[in-house]
Amino acid sequence: MNADSGVSARKRTGLAKSRRQKTVFLIIAIAPSLLGYILFTLYPNVMSVYYSLLNWDGLSHAEFVGFDNYVNMVKDEFVWRALYHNLLYMIVVPALIVFISLLLAHLLSNKSYKENAFYKVIFFFTNVLSTVVVALLWSFIFDGSFGLLNGFLEIFGMNMNDFYWLGDTRTAIWALVLPMVWGGVGLYVVIFINAMSAIPKSIYEAAYLEGARPMTILFRITIPLIRGVIRVCVVFVILGSLKGFEIIMILTNGGPEGSTDVIGLYMFNLAFGKEYHNYGYASAIGMLLFVILVGAKLIIDKVYPEENVEF
């Protein structure tokens, strides 16, 4: 009897000890990440709503101005110009990236050219380069006097007279599409190859026996079967091109004459640019971008519903 209660008492203290241990472990394991997340992510997101109601340059006293920033934003033609550029990029860049990656992935996974394995590695390489390196490489390509592009055109007999592709309001916005696509395609090639490899070979064999041409197979079999993956990628690239501005910032910083300005960059320069700072107005534009991004995500979900393909 005595011995028995001794054991259970020891068991009980052991249990309490291990429970205390578990609590301590949980606090150590969860608190640093969670508190950092609350402090550096959630809190700034909440504060961005409040800051958007201020008139504040970061130095003098902040003044509460209600919805003035939003009213100014609607009237600000630079905002509309930037949004228009965003719209162009949002259509052109994802379309090109997805089309090129699908084609390359199809060739790499369905054709048995001996150089395919090598290409897969090369194609992905641009995705491990930093934005700065990608942008600098393209600044060397686009340069008027010593750029690769004009050098190539000259070989083919076109003298561009030192035409600087990023310095002209007509060409700069389209020139920037190239580094964006070039830097993005590799990732999606790899993703599509993996998705395509999950399609049973028997489906292709049947199609070949029926005499289907390779392009028919791509558009009638492969693409419909990996729709789910394509959808995720489209959402990814669209949202990325809406909020991304690093390449533009490094290559043109929105110039010449604002012809390549996008909304994220406009906001960034208002907040951190070389001239004057306007934290309140920048935050209001940040809120606009927030609404657009969440809205875009919801719209894409609606018009392009998720579905699983069964083989």
Place this chain on the structure above:
Amino acid sequence: MTERRTLMDGIWRILLFLWAVSILFPVIWILYQSVRTNPEFFQDIWALPTDIKWSNYSEAWNSYDIGQSLLNTLYYVGVALVLGTFLTTLNAYALTRMEFKGRKLIWGLIMLSLFLPGINALVPQYILMKSLNLTNSLSGLIILDSFGENVFFLMLLGGFMSSLPKDLEESAHMDGATIFQTFWRVMVPLSTPGIVTVAIFKFLGLYNNFLGPFIYLGDPSKYTIGVNMYQANMKMQYTSDWVTMFAGVMIVMVPSIIFYVLFQKRIMEGATMGAMKG
């Protein structure tokens, strides 16, 4: 199944070849321009170097102060990588393999981050960092980038951990191990493949991070290599010292190339997983 080789195949192969050339050629071009002289380069951008001038590299190293910015990058990437990976591993373990009150709530909070584009938080985050005296400091940047939640990493590592046998902890507990010992001696070794993948992606994210260092590091002696090259390129518009710039860009690319050669397979696998879960 034997394939017929047709004319189309020729066209497709040329297409693949051209895409590969578009990637390799600019890099190779910069490599050989980086050992020429400026007058040679200005005269003909296609010519191969007559004699190889490695001194462009030491010139780039000295005039851009690349040594200092590489040290800064090493400190920032190194510490944030080790600290961040350690915290993510602890966090993923607790959130996927332990039962406790409030777990659902924490997951809900973390999932919220998928809806936060982050860009609207840049200004308040900067003001917060300033009030904490963490701006213009590499350590401040490390704190910002190490403490936080990342759904992609949690899913990746958590998914890996939850695929391990359920009774691991129990048998370790039977053998008298504390939770700390179980974590460190059992879970960490068994999760190494997942941890390595997380570390690889953290490395790429940190080494390639431009916006963070650009916003937070004002002092040139604190620049990371990416910000340094950006500023150097800005200055080059006035100096026109192209060959040195090429040498600098090559130096920045070297770590990426080495890293890619070493981990190419894992990077490709992980990238696919990330996109599918994000």
